[in-house]
Amino acid sequence: MSLQPHTRKLTPEDAAHFLRRTAFGATDAQIRALVGRDAREVAREALSFGMDLAPGNPFDPTQGTRPGAAAQLARGAWLYEMLYGPHPLRERLALTWSNHFVIGTDKVKNAPMLTGYLALLRRHAATTDFAAFALDVARHPAMLRYLDNDQNRKGKPNENFSRELLELFTTGLGTPAQPNYTEQDVHEGARALTGWTYEGGRGNKNFLEEPRFVSRPNLHDTGSKTYLGQSGNLSGEDIVRIAATRPQTAAFVSRKLHRAFVADTPDEGAVAASAETWRRTNGNVRAVLEELLSSEVFYTRRAAIIRSPVEFVVGAVRTLGQPRLDAKQMLNLVQTASKMGQLLLQPDTVKGWDGGREWINDSALLTRMQLAAALTLGAKAPTLEKPPTALALLGTERSPLQAALDGLNPKQRTYLTLISPEFQLA
Incomplete structure (x- = not known):
């Protein structure tokens, strides 16, 4: 038993969905570069990463x-x-x-x-x-x-x-x-x-x-x-x-991967299919991920994951075109994510962050709104070459927020989209 593959060539919305899940977020240009391609090929290419790091990291x-x-x-x-x-x-x-x-x-x-x-x-x-x-x-x-x-x-x-x-x-x-x-x-x-x-x-x-x-x-x-x-x-x-190498490990860790990339509440039949691939390949996580990230269940379960604080922070910046932030701003983002419940390298307990709806409460939502304002409306908001499109922000070319955003300037539209429920979900 294997996961049913996604056999159609990627549409713009498919490509946006893939990058929201696997790259935190992306610009319109990055999304368009995947349109018309084969889902398995795109997944395989994304998984073929090296160990090189970004140049110019200011933190040591x-x-x-x-x-x-x-x-x-x-x-x-x-x-x-x-x-x-x-x-x-x-x-x-x-x-x-x-x-x-x-x-x-x-x-x-x-x-x-x-x-x-x-x-x-x-x-x-x-x-x-x-x-x-x-x-x-x-x-x-x-x-x-x-x-x-x-x-x-x-x-x-x-x-x-x-x-x-x-x-x-x-x-x-x-x-x-x-x-x-x-x-x-x-x-x-x-x-x-x-x-x-x-x-x-x-x-x-x-x-x-x-x-x-x-x-x-x-x-x-x-x-x-x-x-x-x-x-x-x-x-x-x-x-x-x-x-x-226990059979139970295949199911237990496959479920973690489904929670990370498919849905906060995974389909147990799909988890079982990934576990079977795990066992068949003797714990080859790359093979499990390649199948998972090119599957029909991956592409049909949209808006099924609540973005964690770190995913929200990184997704916002990457969707805005990766504007350059200074070291102090980035350390502030680390603390902002912590304020929302996710301090890097310090999960709440040894079992990790629970995730899902646990990310959402009144205080965390207010902090998300404040962060979105700082990135778009604040006096020190990064200068953007061009505002992100609805496809980049929401994964759809026809924004469900369009009527509410008419008449607003680009910064206001971007801010309101970043704080929308649609952006909080991947």
Whole structure:
């Protein structure tokens, strides 16, 4: 079973929809460049991104004078890449994975840890091997620190990472009638993960020092273990691979991808089809995404995702033609997104931001209105070469707001469109 492909050539509204979902937003010219093309080809091309970054990034976390300042510079650097980088889908995926393999600056205060973790998410953004991705995450000092596996040792197992590996990163909980794992699996997994830690970069005074993963054999439990039905002298590598390749993982992570790219409330039949592709390709996320982003369900589920604060911020700037903002303005945007409920590199809990309707409340909506005003009507609003079209702003050439916007100047029309419900949805 596979997802039904979108077989028609892309219309302007199809192209706008694709870029709203995969690139935060786009200009009319960027949208028109995709019109008439094959959906599978467009998806494949978007997923063929490199690791190059936007030139001229003004933020360098290693220039921070204290841990908090370095973390804020890391956020600024990431936002700059989302706003101006050459690979918006890579950044969109990195944002998705940051809400899956969660770490947070409340505990991870080392600058190289943060930048290295973002580099890992980018490198695996459209991975062909989810198990390898999960293993790289498990051994990264940022994750070792955040979920305390650096304290996990023989005779005194720390079960924090072992539990979240199953509950949040791979299989999911399952149901009370059919759980996907047991407490004994958590315990045995923790035993297998003993001895994984890191050297360097500990303490606030060493927040700029580069840490490195180490495995300490003298702290590792070499005894026999039984984990998710498999027994033996299992290592940390073994249990990450076992968890990452479970059939339940295919469905659990596929549902996350559908929530990120198709709908806040996914169609379970479509999720099952993506999970089947996942299993057939042995965890090839790139293959799952290529099929998903060129499917009929992707193109028919319009206005089904409430844009997160970061997606709203980046989508507005990209739709406006990526006007150049100074460093202070970009740091203000980081804080504005935080005020709306999404601080980069600091999800609310280890399970990440809930998203969906949780993004919307009176305070958040007011802040969105204030941001839209600052970008369009404010004294320091960026100068635009030309106002964005209805196609760029709303994904349709025939604006449902046209009657309400008649008689207004371009700045006023753009402002009112940015605060409309239609722009809040992707």
